[in-house]
Amino acid sequence: SGNCLSIVIVNGTKNSTSLRVRLPVLVFALEVLVVVLYSVFVTYDDQTNALLQNNKTQPLENTVYQDYPFFADIQVMIFIGFGCLLAFFRRYGFGGMVFNFLTATFAIQWAILVQGFFHFYYDGQIHLGVINLINAEFACAVVLISFGAVLGKTSPVQLLVMALLEVPVFGVTEWIVVEHLKINDAGGSILIHLFACYFGLGVTFILYRPSLNEGHSKEGTTYQSDLLSVLGTLFLWVFWPSFNCALTLRGDDQHRAILHTFIGLSASTLTAFALSALLSKNGKLSMADVQNVTLAGGVTVGASVDMMISPAVAYVLGMLGCTACMLGYKYLSPFLARRLRLQDQCGIHNLHGLTGLISTIAGICAILLASEETYGPSLYQTFSYRLEAGLGRTAKEQALYQVVALGSTISISAVGGVLTGLVLKLPYLASPTDEFCFDDELFFNVPLDEDQASESQEPRCSETQITNHQYILQSKPADDVITS
Amino acid sequence: SGNCLSIVIVNGTKNSTSLRVRLPVLVFALEVLVVVLYSVFVTYDDQTNALLQNNKTQPLENTVYQDYPFFADIQVMIFIGFGCLLAFFRRYGFGGMVFNFLTATFAIQWAILVQGFFHFYYDGQIHLGVINLINAEFACAVVLISFGAVLGKTSPVQLLVMALLEVPVFGVTEWIVVEHLKINDAGGSILIHLFACYFGLGVTFILYRPSLNEGHSKEGTTYQSDLLSVLGTLFLWVFWPSFNCALTLRGDDQHRAILHTFIGLSASTLTAFALSALLSKNGKLSMADVQNVTLAGGVTVGASVDMMISPAVAYVLGMLGCTACMLGYKYLSPFLARRLRLQDQCGIHNLHGLTGLISTIAGICAILLASEETYGPSLYQTFSYRLEAGLGRTAKEQALYQVVALGSTISISAVGGVLTGLVLKLPYLASPTDEFCFDDELFFNVPLDEDQASESQEPRCSETQITNHQYILQSKPADDVITS
């Protein structure tokens, strides 16, 4: 692909897709912003500040040894798991893996500041340790999930702007839901998955491209891209227990979170294979199902992952989540795309939305059923709002708070997504034209493959394709010419 | 490949390879079985049960912090290491990586139950924590090693049935060898590698396909598949110390296990490169050697991995194991395939059988040489059966137990494998025909590669190939037609 692009395809600077000026300008502006705010507001916390250590400090009791292993695992999920998973398009492997890298990097930097102001701010400063990085990784995961809805249809400039706007909206929601509503959501089914899903849907609703509903020649996969994407799935699958347990209470709560996540994923994986064969016309497995639907269980157990739900229930949740996710891919996604302008490129509504809803309901049930008989005194740790000396909420009251959290998360994220989408439609953001969606040629110097190199004398595309382009000459050709 | 398959190639439902009905039926049956047994029998252990924590419980002393890092490392080995390693065939990358995913997932679920009944059952319940998952991973590794013998020749339905049967046979063997014979085998050279090897050989003996001895057009590798497979090797290599030390005694025993595994692997890697060049006709390295033979040292140090064998001996064991493994690939495997009906697709008899035998012998030597002079009081921890207050065995007696364990493991596994092979030959299990061995087209919707897409008007295969197929029409064509 790209053999026939040796033509000028711009219609003026405003809609140019050259990154030469706009990406550096945006990035340097963001970097200056970040470095100024870091230098003014960010300092070390009591685990990283040398001044606060004394003779009684036990170096091996530094919290870094509790937090860093989980941080590293989630890093693998974000940069390698997501990166490979998103590289499934035929000619958008660079975009999937590399824009994920760029967006994730900025999202974490930015979330350190935003979440810092909400959660780690005292004495006029944000106090920093690895625990902040774990929190920032969650905010980053939110951005990357939303990214899935618009994969291949957005420039890196747009993605950075999206991260810039999404992280604060997420920060506010987190502040409301965690600090004020005080909900149970250890695995982030509501706060992370549902937020990310509806934010992403909001963005893609605005960025609707009717022509893509007709199918796009580059939207398919190749043998290699499918393998790379499954590799990403496997990294996410293997380290998902670390994701779901990283911020739970230490000890048995964290232990249960690991067990339940493993069991949930395990159940959803088996189910995904069964349904993939059952729902295919020719009785064969589809790699897209293996790449996505197998992971549903990790989300579905999320809201109750640290509770005493029993291993069997974790298993059932995995099966249910997987079934909803699979049916969503099969029947709901095409409907949403055609009727509701919701072109959800990776199907995040199935993998994070439907599963998140089931998880929320399961979480409410688990809260209602929680009793001293099952938990003993631990009840008032896992469900600390029930302490009479504290908030003194009943289980039923808490169920209401969970519902309120659900409603507010979905509303804020959807509205935030729509508004962000409107910003992304502004000019100068290098938004790709329809025909260059899912095509690395647009933003990367793509190497000629060996076969292409040896066959370059035979153009592969017809004249009709070329006539789709807009032939508008421009003053700075070197900046905006796309050559193959 | 697959451009010329637009034909009906079934001979009745009995031998159909469509997964549409049989895979979901089997998976849902297994899932119902698992979920019923989990809900009746599986509960939390004292590290995961909230009710059993009290004021004196130190959350950070929960065993999850000792076990989870090793669990996660072995997860990487099983899902990513094995997955990539098995993806080496030219057109069977999906099968290698994805059937590994499916089989491993079910094997662990199932092993939690089977091993639970043998090792974690009291008060009428199986008690569950991450330690059970580590044990289940070992059972899973056994299944995956055996899978290597029949890679590309079995349907996912057959693989699930194999896991269903192999895990209980392994469970019984483990119960005999660990609980009753009480052998030293920290790295599982006898229990895991030899069991898996002879079980797999038993299966492949029954599933013998004479036509494959003539070579198969799809049995080769590609540049990309070789790279992916080496990547799998590297993941196995890097995390193998975690595998060999996960169930040793904590402290210096575990420390030695890590050292010895690293040194053994290191020695076998160097040796593999030397022998690969030496034994090739043109003085070039073979990727198959790099993918497999480099790992031999990890198995060879297994049975004595926690003992005071000295670093130099670990090194020599790595060299010996590698040499046996390499000679096995070169001379023994072709002989076994042609004369003994043992078509061992990945050469597990070399990598796990021969090395396991050497490891067993080395383990016996190390047991015989162990003395208070070398170990001090620790002698009665690493070799607890020598405690007079306990079993009071002498080293020589123990050597006999090791030999008995070796014999019983090999016999049980070989018989179990043969019987399992007979079950796998039953109809309705979607066994692939000879010509569709090693071919993802059979069980996957394989994307057309770009080149194929643009050249689809020129069929690549000759008429003679087509005439090999069986032209039998069938009532439910949509279910059983293979289209390219």
Added chain:
Amino acid sequence: SGNCLSIVIVNGTKNSTSLRVRLPVLVFALEVLVVVLYSVFVTYDDQTNALLQNNKTQPLENTVYQDYPFFADIQVMIFIGFGCLLAFFRRYGFGGMVFNFLTATFAIQWAILVQGFFHFYYDGQIHLGVINLINAEFACAVVLISFGAVLGKTSPVQLLVMALLEVPVFGVTEWIVVEHLKINDAGGSILIHLFACYFGLGVTFILYRPSLNEGHSKEGTTYQSDLLSVLGTLFLWVFWPSFNCALTLRGDDQHRAILHTFIGLSASTLTAFALSALLSKNGKLSMADVQNVTLAGGVTVGASVDMMISPAVAYVLGMLGCTACMLGYKYLSPFLARRLRLQDQCGIHNLHGLTGLISTIAGICAILLASEETYGPSLYQTFSYRLEAGLGRTAKEQALYQVVALGSTISISAVGGVLTGLVLKLPYLASPTDEFCFDDELFFNVPLDEDQASESQEPRCSETQITNHQYILQSKPADDVITS
């Protein structure tokens, strides 16, 4: 590629590139050397020796639990991170990934001995634990970085010889710099990165090949090789904090090292994307920049990574290092290659040299600014040479020591590299001819790709290419013939 190589291309045994004799001879000689030295000199340390454990030993306080997680992370970096990163050439993926595997394995074995004599030798023995392996991994990283300068231009025989010579030179330098000059260099910016860089440049200076300055047909990348290489970058990126903190003081020092490394990498990643777009002619991103320049920040924070430099300064260091690295790739590397005979294949002078220099300067500044006000009593731990009861150095004196360390490291490594280069030019080391640089065909049995297989009747290369070869017949053809 390789379809037209069915010809004899040797000019006598002396310059033959067959590995059949020379690789096994060298490897077995090295293995005998290693195993003899291990058996005479290497024993267990007090954490791995069973004899030294007693009733008071707390197994869970064994240092293996502090060291092994970092060891494993760095293993991933060395074998998987470097391995994938170096696989970027179009037809040298096997060489990049597999020679990295071979060289790293030997370098670690060898470094255990060399560093053992300098740092872990007492009572006439080298005492071994996982801590030695971490140290050996650093020596190994040095060799692999230097390898980057000569990637694709050296045989595995030459690479082993290089490791054999480089590790002792590094060991001496480490001994001078760490044990005698006692410098601050937690992340190894001086000792690891600068040493490796100038050693590698010394080697490549001697191995200069004028014809490669004209460009080489196989020097490019493919879509797949670029993706694999980025995957390697991501593994290095994710685990770099473990590399920079593995040998710092436990507690807050290690915590800061993790934070700073993450922030530095994060800043250099954003900057790399901006500069890649800014400096490209067509406003597109280059994968080579994503693969290399993003990592610059990890090196730049190295020398001061455990100090109280503040998060903002870590950010600025990442930006600075990245900028220097990028400008180096753009302007300095071509100059060095054409004018100074420094063909630096992977641009290690940019990623490890320039960044290492900046890091050294930053480290000196941080040393000069360190005060009790900022550090409290910890000052005399992080900067232990300032203890009056010890060396009693002032900050300014220490700055001088840092400069001396910088100078001696660069001089020793450059001279060592040049001498090593001279050794590598000796005959019988299977050095590739110019036209077979960057070509796996030379040292590997490369599988025919599917397309090639089906098109093998149409040769792809012209007669003019063939006439470049030397047609000299030889007595042992089977050993030295290269057939496609």
